[in-house]
Amino acid sequence: MNKWIKPKPLALVSVLVMLFVLIGGALVTKTGSGLGCGRSWPLCEGQLIPKNITFELLIEFSHRMVTGVAIIFVGLLSYVAWRHYQHIKETKFLVVMTIVFFILQSLLGAGAVLFEQTSLIKALHFGISLVSFATVFLLALIIFDVDGKFHTDQLKIPKKIRTQFYGIFIYTLIVVYSGALVRHKESSLACVDWPFCYNQEPFNFGNLGTEQWIQMGHRLMAGLLFIWVIGLLLHLYRNYKEKVFIKNGWFIASILITLQVILGALVIFTLKNTTIALMHALFISLFFALLSYFILLSYRSAKKED
Structure with a gap:
């Protein structure tokens, strides 16, 4: 070299x-x-x-x-x-x-x-x-050589967990696309409150315009992603205590997605502060990169079972 x-x-x-x-x-x-x-x-x-x-x-x-x-x-x-x-x-x-x-x-x-x-x-x-x-x-x-340092060649990820990772990967791309659509449609501040568009009238959907539906659609999908990630974390800690690398790695992923949700709310509260908005993009990028590594590990684990 x-x-x-x-x-x-x-x-x-x-x-x-x-x-x-x-x-x-x-x-x-x-x-x-x-x-x-x-x-x-x-x-x-x-x-x-x-x-x-x-x-x-x-x-x-x-x-x-x-x-x-x-x-x-x-x-x-x-x-x-x-x-x-x-x-x-x-x-x-x-x-x-x-x-x-x-x-x-x-x-x-x-x-x-x-x-x-x-x-x-x-x-x-x-x-x-x-x-x-x-x-x-x-x-x-x-x-x-992260694989060598953490001996991931010995890692066996159960099929049920692999399926969860695959699903979260695909769904994250959909959430990311919806977030990008919010920016390009200039819908970031279409809703003045959080978590609802108007907290005083949370279910008054009839008065929502197109931009507000785009914003609320993204919030709903992002919220479901957060619940899915945290739910999987709890499942791993409850049922796969011996999978230390997976648990710790997914704990980091959970922190990243939590920060992502918090920053999403702060974008509204700070009236789309540029620094907050960029951090919002940063943490979803880090989460997706880590999620991609879990997809790689899942693929390797599945090949061992073939």
């Missing part, structure tokens, strides 16, 4: 850069900076270095610069993983997924600038970026 390329620092930086790309995309959406560089891509206002600097241009241009840096690090990470870690059977699949979803998220980002798109299409961008981040995260875990 090239002495200038150290796998572990490369993996760590790649994860951090991808996280910045993910949060940066959320910042672009939340500040309405998607067209900060006009209908021009990859250049900004048709220029390599734009002259007329605005706040929106700065946000969009910075996001593009970080994405450019991510291309370099993710490319190097994919090369190192493919070349030196292919003895781990999932590596090649994860490298392909990383490249494919990174290209998809880049194309969607460019498409949002070059062409007028519906909110439904724009909302796909965050979900695809989330998968791209998760695959880079999993490659980093392989390079850091």
